Amino acid sequence: MSSFGETPTGSDSSTAERDSETLLEVEGLKKHFTTGSGLLSGLRVDPGSFPPVRREHERVRAVDDVSFSIARGETLGLVGESGCGKSTLGRTVLRLLEPTAGTIRFDGEDLASLGGEALRRKRAEMGMIFQDPHASLNPRMTVGTIVEEPMVAHGMLDGEGREARAKSLLEDVGLEAHHYHRYPHEFSGGQRQRVNLARALSVDPDFVVCDEPVSALDVSVQAQVLNTMARLQAEFGLTYLFIAHDLSVIRHIADRVAVMYLGTVVELAEKEELFENPQHPYTQALLESIPVPDPRESGTRGVLEGEVPSPVDPPSGCRFRTRCPVLIAPEGYGFGDAEWEATRGFVRAVKRRTFEPAPAAEVRERFFPEGVPDGEAGELVETALSLVSAAELEGLEEDARTARWHEASELLLESFAEESICARERPHYEVDPVYGDGEHLAACHRHR
Amino acid sequence: MAVGESQLETDTGSRTEVDYGWRHTVSTVMGDTTARWGFYIVAFVFLVSAYTMVDSNLARLTFGAFEDFTFAEWLPIFDHPERIPPPGEGESNVPPAFHAEGSMANPLGTDPAGRDYFTRIVYGAQVSVSVGVVSTLIGFVGGTIIGAVSGFYGGKVDDALMRAVETVYAIPPLILIIVFTVFVSGGSPDIIYAVFGVGIAFIPVFARIIRSEVLSVREMDYIEAARASGVKNRDIIRRHVIPNSFAPVLVYATLQIGVTILIVAGLSFLGYGAQPPTPDWGQMLSVSHGYMHSNVWLSIWPGVAILLTIMGFNLFGDGLQDALDPRIDD
Amino acid sequence: MTDPLLRVENLTTQFFTEAGTVRAVDSISFEVHEGEIVGLVGESGAGKSVASMSLLRLVESPGEIVAGEITYKGRTIFGLEETADGSLSERPEMLSEEEMRREIRGNEIAVIFQDPMESLNPVFTVGGQLREFIELNRGLSKRVAREEAIRMLREVGIPDPEGRYEEYPHQFSGGMRQRVLIAMALACEPSLIIADEPTTALDVTVEGQILDLVDDLQEKYGTSFIWVTHDLGVVAEICDRVNVMYLGEIVEQAPVDDLFYETAHPYTEALLESMPRPDLTVEEIQSIRGVMPSAIAPPSGCRFHPRCRYAREACKRVHPDPRRVATSADGETHRAACLRHDVFESGYEASAPLEHATALSDREVERPPGGEGGE
Secondary structure, eight states, X not given: OTTTTOOOTTOXXXXXXXXXXXXXXXXXXXEEEESOOSSSTTEEEOTTSSSSEEEOOOEEEEEEEEEEEEETTOEEEEXXXXXXXXXXXXXHHTTSSOOSEEEEEETTEEGGGOOHHHHHHXXXXXXXXXXXXXXXXXXXXXXXXXXXXXXXXXXXXOHHHHHHHHHHHHHHTTOOGGGGGOOGGGSOHHHHHHHHHHHHHTTOOSEEEEESTTTTSXXXXXXXXXXXXXXXXXHHTOEEEEEESOHHHHHHHOSEEEEEETTEEEEEEEHHHHHHSOOSHHHHHHHHHSOOSOTTSOOOOXXXXXOOOOTTSOXXXXXXXXTOTTOOOOTTSOOOHHHXXXXXXXXHHHHHTOSOOOXXXXXXXXXOTTOOOSHHHHHHHHHHHHHTSHHHHTTOOHHHHHHHHHHHHHHHHHHTGGGSHHHHSOOOEEEOOSSSSSOEEEOOXXXX | OHHHHHHHTTSOTTSOOOOOOHHHHHHHHHHSHHHHHHHHHHHHHHHHHHHHHHHHTGGGOOBTTBTTOOGGGTSOOOOOTTOOOOTTTSOSSOOOTTSTTOOTTSTTOBOTTOOBHHHHHHHHHHHHHHHHHHHHHHHHXXXXXXXXXXXXXXXXXXXXXXXXXXXXXXXXXXXXXXHHHHHHHTTOOOHHHHHHHHHHHTHXXXXXXXXXXXXXXXXXXXXXXXXXXXXXXXXXXXXXXXXXXXXXXXXXXXXXXXXXXXXXXXXXXXXXXXXXXXXXXXHHHHHHGGGTTTOTHHHHHHHHHHHHHHHHHHHHHHHHHHHHOTTTOO | OOOOSEEEEEEEEEEEETTEEEEEEEEEEEEEOTTOEEEEEOOTTSSHHHHHHHTTTOOOTTEEEEEEEEEETTEEEEOEEEOTTSOEEEOTTBOOHHHIIIIIBTTTEEEEOSOHHHHSOTTSOHHHHHHHHHHHHHOOOHHHHHHHHHHHHHHTTOSSHHHHTTSOGGXXXXXXXXXXXHHHHHTTOOSEEEEESTTTTSOHHXXXXXXXXXXXXXXXXXXXXXEEESOHHHHHHHOSEEEEEXXXXXXXXXXXXXXXXXXXXXXXXXXXXXXXXXXXXXXXXXXXXXXXXXXXXXXXXXXXXXXXXXXXXXXXXXXXXXXXXXXXXXXXXXXXXXXTSGGGOSSTTTSOBOHHHHHHHTTOOSOOTTOSSOO
């Protein structure tokens, strides 16, 4: 992952005037949370050891070794599903959360090593816009006070100057100067997001992290706010880190896109390249899943099975391998493509217990119509088949049955899935772009 | 501006917006009959105690150039509530005016020392209100600071403060207060020690309420927005956290004033609070319980006074809760 | 065509609030036939959820169904008649509250809500809740109901259904909880399921899984769906026919293909244009000017006219009802409530364009500050 953040060279295909100077460079950023913070939390009693009481915490690896960079004036879209760590990443970049490891170089200075007052002053150069238009404005403050607050914090202008600036900002974001004295509850969701924008811009920052700024808005209002954000970016020379779960919005606003899955960036490329030539199976699945507003385009959907694993104990190697539809066959068994396909289907079915117990022959016929693979692989499959066959499970208690299923699933996973290169190495590859000439990174072993 | 107004009619009527203004709060409280009566009682008690302050201080003053002018000409003046009439002047244990043996000179009768009971009840309001307000204020301010700091900073600070608070919380309040009073006063109890004792004993309660409010407010995006803008922590607590955590605590404080009055009355009754001759309702009850059979009125009047006052604060507090709580507002 | 499964005529639901009467649903009519998925589309405040809840007579105070007729399989769910003294009263054949509860809700018409956490009780196991539901509604014994519950969980794609039967709702992910609700909705094999934004809270890959599941199940059980959503993408994926709602009214009613390709109402057109596309890079998206006005005092004439780029003088005066504007290839009716269509004969062509519409048709993207609409 180490080179995931090289400054894109000559990456300005669409916006020729874009300054290629790097504004933000994040390297090896990690943010781990420990669960529970109380005095006695995490205390484990283990009479077998000495001392018999230990303290240990589960670590949630919300962001795990992420690197990227953003050029001045550019919009980097950060996309991923809920729980992938994109919001945590956005907040850690702004140092609203303490990074566990890594560097955040902003305009040449490492934010991760700044502290106290120096960090607070640095905040005049950064802003943030939040998802929830209801929770992000203090209900007991007027819009004017809200917009002026950052200016007050950084000692910008005098009272009159601040009021004048706040009023002009309100007009810039598409509100009106006389809204200055109103309270947030008098506004609709879209208008509140505009107030949010005005606040973020009040100290004239260079960089704004936008955390799902339009997700809570209706489609028509969403378009209005997106257009305003694009206009302001040009007017104020802003650099955006735009976090969203909606790929359509990302496609509209971003210059480059990073796709996150379970705390890591799995693919990073220029917008056209990423949408038209996705190289990571997760990105491909995401793109295929979006319902397209066109009834003649019968989308392939539901392409991904299963659920995102827990970030407490993420899969080894490639994070996506447990759900990957194109998991690479382990070496040493001599799997053919069709054999591997059938075996994977069987492994998944056993793991998820998706079929009712049946005679071994019946199950074999269902999953391996072409016959089980030869050699060692075949023997393993047969063992698993007999473990969960109706004959074996007959007359067992529910607990014992569950244990059998478990045994079979463990055997298969350890012999096959865990042996794949996908489970043993962290992937990190650069691929040649088809659209544009920007860097295209894809964390998938198929590109080895 | 008509244009602006029409713009704001955007949210459909199915969702009612919450109004945070003071005007809204006042109109909600006054719109509710029960809360309104609560407010009237509280206001009455406050007025009475304010008047007794005027009565005991200003009314007897004279001003240089206007030597002839005294408040006494304008206002009804009470006797000093603590002055024991010399032998022969006042009769003791006179029943109230409506009783066959009573007279309008002592509308509520007199106490065993021959003092006018009406005067003492009226002056008792001043003691009770001061006691309630001051000790609640001690708990409120102390609790707000501890709770806000604890909830906002979290982590070790929170651990340390909350464990300390819980330690205090674990001791039964009455025992805590009595031990405090005895210890601090060095054996000569007085109402001032009781007031502080009660105030301190309730710091943990306020701290816990404020903390839980702060914990939920802390998660709001506008706090993070303020942090992201570089607003100092001190200002975040002052401008965002406290105002938004305030409402439920304010309600609790209003209810608490009633509770403190009751507790201090209880302490006085037990002899750890107000000492004779202070006209305190609890202390008056304490004296009167020896006369339950001979003059039951001595117990009834302070009892009624305490009951009314506490009821007033409770009704008012409940009304305030409805007015400040957006969830009930639909 | 055969008799529809559900027929809604002139349904009107209002909320009586302090601020005034909210006309949440204003005289809408539509039909649902056997085995089809009918979309009810609109932005927040369009009245789509209220409309769907009205079908089950589950509108809560201060809301009330004030007019219209709802017929399900020939039975009257709601219907009024004029009495001798001129006031309206419920018709005698209208189902009683008891009949609604016992025979219709859950058994004949089931609902799937957006937030599955609110529909599941957090203190009981998922399996237990499903089993009890089946036990009560289908009169099965406890043991058989348990087996049926596990079968249903497997049917809706819950992995390891035997193991997860014993787990609590909080141990399920959002997508899994939604599957449980689908299992519950299907448990009594209803003929109609009302799905109220069932995938809105879900991630896109999970949403895809759920849409797939619904497709499969619909094929297997032949259930009809009313799919309430704001997402035209989902509509395109799953619906057969679509009703577009704006401010309490149905403005367009069409088979899904016609809605997207023969769009007949400016609101639908504007909605489609304001959506960023996942499959195309669009440099500038066309936003709809302003926001939906209040449903307490809707605009005169056509309710969309203040935001419509084709609005003319006539649109302020004449209130259009959805009329047939075309018939699709397979004989389906396409209705739209827009005066631009000839069937209205409202003098639209002759009247003068409204000022803002002229500005809008110049492809104005941003609303200038101080404009009339606002958002």
